[in-house]
Amino acid sequence: MSTFDHAGLMKDINANLAPLRKSQSEAMGGFAKLAQASMAEGTISAKHKELIALAIGISQHCSGCIGFHVKALIKLGCSRAELEEMLTVCVYMGGGPSLMYASEALAAWDKLQPAQE
Numbered sequence: 001m002s003t004f005d006h007a008g009l010m011k012d013i014n015a016n017l018a019p020l021r022k023s024q025s026e027a028m029g030g031f032a033k034l035a036q037a038s039m040a041e042g043t044i045s046a047k048h049k050e051l052i053a054l055a056i057g058i059s060q061h062c063s064g065c066i067g068f069h070v071k072a073l074i075k076l077g078c079s080r081a082e083l084e085e086m087l088t089v090c091v092y093m094g095g096g097p098s099l100m101y102a103s104e105a106l107a108a109w110d111k112l113q114p115a116q117e
Contacts, residue, residue: 006067006108013064039072047076051086058090058101066101070108083109 021028039049050072057065073083087102 004063004104004107006063006112009064010067010071035066047078047082051078051082054083054105055086055090055098058087058098058105061097061101063104066105066108068103069111071112073095074109074112074114076100080109 017028020045039046039053044052050069054066054069054073057069070083083105090098090102
């Protein structure tokens with residue numbers, strides 16, 4: 001099992017970007033609006049858009065993207081089976097390196113799940 005801390009990474013990314021969001025508010029606000037508009041429910045569901053975004057994050061080897069998009073997928077009610085099926089497409093298209101990041105995505109999935117009561 002991976003010991004990678006996606007929750008901590010996401011917290012660090014947000015903290016590290018806070019000064020940039022303040023000093024470059026127009027550009028960073030534009031990025032936020034682009035993200036919101038791109039990921040909104042539409043002809044393609046928000047969940048499918050998040051699966052696509054996670055696949056791109058995996059193919060680009062971006063641990064931060066993996067954390068943020070796994071968290072969004074959990075919030076959108078994505079099932080582990082849907083995640084795993086998408087991961088097989090990542091591995092098909094990206095080979096061994098994508099398999100390594102697919103493992104990271106699965107670990108993030110397990111660690112970012114809300115605590116069961």
